[in-house]
Amino acid sequence: MSDKLNAPGLAFDTQAAPEKRKNESIADWLGRQIVSGVYGCGDPIPKEMDFLAQTGISRGAYREALRRLAGKGMLVTRTRSGTRVTPRESWSLLDPDVVRWSFESGAPPDWYIRALYEMRAMIEPPAAAFAAERRTEADLQLFRDALQAMRYCEMTEDSWHQADASFHRAILISSHNPVLLSLESGICAAVAYTTAFRYRDMPNPHTRNPVDEHAAVFERIEARDPVGARRLMSELVDTALLDSKGTTVFDLGLPTLKV
């Protein structure tokens, strides 16, 4: 059963990982391995001595990497039994690292992209409503900067995705809900990776720059109109969702939620 572990595939070469600390790059590598399904639910992780023997990495660095992943609920360790992968529902699927690993290691599964869009559809409209009630003048400037960057960048550029993420980050910041803000890294990573993923694999870039829709949301937030901001934001997310994969995969669920 453990042939997969001792297989030559245990080559740890820190692929595309410019991390300085070894325990960090090990955690990155192992995190990618896990989210990409190399180790399924309940599967055992390489034993400390095996990993040490095959990679030359010291035991301490490997153990610290395991603790990073254990803190995200991805691993459980028991003496003698070894360290095993926990079922997906106990992971922190909105953790920015988990989102990054999922998109860095090949194409993430459809259910994950879909679930991330659904989360955005749940969170961002009410967040926009809170933002309309609580935004400060300093918050408004964040929106203006993001919108200006979106106008002056082509959608194919990487900088456009950054500007898009900045806009959605401004929403969460302006909501002035600390717990919501703590989801910022994960949400923005999801926004950036899903949009980049969409435009990379869509052969027909008929989609136009949605900067006007974003500006409309901002205008409602500036006007302190929670209801309007919520509605426009809901439309914005729904549009992105419908654009992403066609209506065949994503057509259930969200439309019936529009109020």
Next chain:
Amino acid sequence: MSDKLNAPGLAFDTQAAPEKRKNESIADWLGRQIVSGVYGCGDPIPKEMDFLAQTGISRGAYREALRRLAGKGMLVTRTRSGTRVTPRESWSLLDPDVVRWSFESGAPPDWYIRALYEMRAMIEPPAAAFAAERRTEADLQLFRDALQAMRYCEMTEDSWHQADASFHRAILISSHNPVLLSLESGICAAVAYTTAFRYRDMPNPHTRNPVDEHAAVFERIEARDPVGARRLMSELVDTALLDSKGTTVFDLGLPTLKV
């Protein structure tokens, strides 16, 4: 500036921490210290050698504990600078450990309780709508068990809070959104701790058992009525929010969001 660190308050006695592994209990203890504000944003954590000297814990165990917290975004380490606490917005405030630490170490601040309620008001109504569309027969049994337990327990009992949490857990499970389900631990911890916190500090327990409201939500989910489930769930959360601290603190934001 570092007088607080070398102070005698560094007594690590694993208070009320029946953990077996030392690195785990250290992470618990340090996590409570951080969320309770002993170490503010940007403050330095005890140096490894200091901690070793004052507690007798080995350096490796302490470092593994730090990695656990670093995985939750609560710490950043830099050579020579030391290890410092990151600003709150970069923490995983919905992480079940963070929620537990916040409520275990004295009364959490009002803004945190309020933010948790707002998150529930954002997440649970749409989750109930998804549940109404996607629930299976097995899911329905989870609701029935939770409701029966709520009926046969007094609200003052601890078992009632468990049943309440089980009901809300059933909502997230029935939504069949993996990312939403990954928030289960944190949400349910928030539900359990906030309700327990409310009934412990409320001198006037005029609040009655809200089992009927919960049953109404279940009935709409069983009938596959997303709109109705969403509306009733929204009312349920709003009621809990208004009950918790009176309308003076929580009266802005949520009511205007009701559709």
Next chain:
DNA sequence: CGCGTTCAATTTGTCCGACATATCGAAAGT
């Protein structure tokens, strides 16, 4: 005096080796 350079101290990062502890599984005993 202002400014960049060099250098040494300090703190985290990594490695190594050893023992402690818990747990599983097989073997022995009843």
Next chain:
DNA sequence: ACTTTCGATATGTCGGACAAATTGAACGCG
């Protein structure tokens, strides 16, 4: 057939040593 004992094995903890990086002060120079 059941229980107990015991050894093997993997994680948990400890201690010491050195490497790497960064800070801050001393130094030299224009």
